[in-house]
Structure formats: C-alpha cells, structure tokens
Amino acid sequence: MREFPDFISTDLGSYVARFFDWLVDYFAVAFDSLSSALLSVLLLIEGFLLWLPWWVLLIAVFVLALKLVSPRSAIVFVLMLVLVGSFGYWVHMMYTLSLVIASVLVSLLVGLPVGILMAYSNTMETILTPILDGMQTMPSLVYLIPAMLMLGMGIVPGVFATMLFAVPPVIRLTSLAIRTVSEDMVEAAASFGSSPWQLLVKVQIPQALPTIMAGINQTTMMALSMVVIASMIGVKGLGMEVLIAINRLDVARGVEAGLGIVILAVIIDRLSQGIARRFKVPD
Numbered sequence: 001m002r003e004f005p006d007f008i009s010t011d012l013g014s015y016v017a018r019f020f021d022w023l024v025d026y027f028a029v030a031f032d033s034l035s036s037a038l039l040s041v042l043l044l045i046e047g048f049l050l051w052l053p054w055w056v057l058l059i060a061v062f063v064l065a066l067k068l069v070s071p072r073s074a075i076v077f078v079l080m081l082v083l084v085g086s087f088g089y090w091v092h093m094m095y096t097l098s099l100v101i102a103s104v105l106v107s108l109l110v111g112l113p114v115g116i117l118m119a120y121s122n123t124m125e126t127i128l129t130p131i132l133d134g135m136q137t138m139p140s141l142v143y144l145i146p147a148m149l150m151l152g153m154g155i156v157p158g159v160f161a162t163m164l165f166a167v168p169p170v171i172r173l174t175s176l177a178i179r180t181v182s183e184d185m186v187e188a189a190a191s192f193g194s195s196p197w198q199l200l201v202k203v204q205i206p207q208a209l210p211t212i213m214a215g216i217n218q219t220t221m222m223a224l225s226m227v228v229i230a231s232m233i234g235v236k237g238l239g240m241e242v243l244i245a246i247n248r249l250d251v252a253r254g255v256e257a258g259l260g261i262v263i264l265a266v267i268i269d270r271l272s273q274g275i276a277r278r279f280k281v282p283d
Helices: 012-026 028-051 054-068 071-086 090-120 122-137 140-151 155-179 183-191 196-225 227-233 238-248 251-278
Strands: none
Touching (some): 012 028, 012 140, 028 140, 028 155, 054 251, 071 090, 090 122, 090 155, 090 227, 090 238, 090 251, 122 155, 140 155, 140 227, 155 196, 155 227, 183 196, 196 227, 196 251, 227 238, 238 251
16 A cells, blocks of 8 residues: 655644644633633523423423424323433433533524624625535534633533534524525615614514524534533533443443433424424415
C-alpha cells in the first residue's frame, strides 16, 4: 500500500487546538457566565419536573394528546409513560426531558433570530450555509470536545453540545419559511404602509409558522437523539442508563432505558406535530 507523500501535509488540528486554548484563556469570564445562565435555566426546569407529581404529568399528556392528536393516542401515550415508570426510570426520564427542553429553548433563542437574519441577507446565507452543512454532517461525538474545553464536564456542557448539534434545522427552516412567503402578500402589506418589523411579525412569521414548527420538531428530535452521547460527559438521565448498560453488557437495563428514550421521542414527536398542524395555513 502506498502512503501519501510526507512533503504534502498540514497540521490543521494544532491550529484549531490553539484557537480553543486562546478562547479559554481570554474568554473564561464569558464562559463562566454562560455556564451559570445555562445551569440556572436547567435547574429551574429540572426542579419543576421533579417536583411535579407523576399523575399530573400523565393528565397533562393525556389532555394535550386528546386536543392535538387523537383520543386513542392520548390513552396510548399515558400507558407508554406508565410503562417507563414501571421500569423505575421515571426520575431518569425527567432528567432527560429537562435536558431536551433546556437545549431546545436555547436552540430557539439562537436559531430563530439567525434564521430570520439569513432570510433577509443573501450574504449571511452564503456564509452560514456551508457552516450549517458542516454542522449537520459532523459526527455527534465531536460536539463534546468544544463543550468540554469551554465549559468542563457535567450537565452544562451537555446542554451546550446538544444545542450545537440540534440548532441547524431550525435555522435552515426558519430562513426557508420566510423566503418562501408569497411576494404578492408582502408587497400588498408594504403598499398599505407596513414597516419592515410589521411585515415580519404580522405577515411573514404567521405565514411561515408551519415550516418553522417543522424545524422546531426536527430540532427537538435531534436534541433527544443526543442524550446518550451527552451522558459520556456526566449528564444524568436515560442516556446515562444506556451508557452504563453498554459498559456492563447489561441487556435488560439497556433495553428498558432505550425503550424509555424511544417512548419519550414518540410522544414529543406526535405532540409537536399536532402543534404544527394547528398553525397550518388553510389552502
């Protein structure tokens, strides 16, 4: 086998490492502030979910599914959650749910404004499109590296890594949704004296909401798919149980924890799709 010539070589990795060292050295205070903010949000969500009685959450899921999906789905969802509780993983499921909710909220805070900016600026779209392409094709494990370098170990870098992994869909679909709003509708609103802000808030975003909701749905699913990876840096929840099961070759534990993740994913997916259908503009 012929090796690639030694005289053609690059050392990109070392430059990236130096860049992250520079970030950590000069922006340590900013990273500490970001860590504190993320931790506060996460602990607030986590504390509420752990305080909430299990039967209240079952009732809430039943009512939401009844209104957004169907009566049959409402019953099935409740039985599925009861099954996870019977495994002894209710608290672990709450930890996982809090991670997903916090990550999605941060993703929306970042992704929606960036998506709107992309929709209004061709230059920004040209710059961000290859970056988003790279983010969506990057192996999920890689996201743990910058998260750990900047924020250390634990739940906070887990939220940050999950946000980085999950944010591209909502950016892309927000930009696409606003760009595809009917030009006739935008011109008609502008002719009546609407300001750019009024056009965005009262015309473009309402028309784009179904597609934006699809992006939020994809972001939520990607965040949930990251929970096992995030457990490698100390994030508690169902993902940690899967990781422990892999390390110990414990099939029973792995099946139950994995099934809990699947159940949570199915319920969140169906409910978010139901919300998206509520925003759908009639033909």
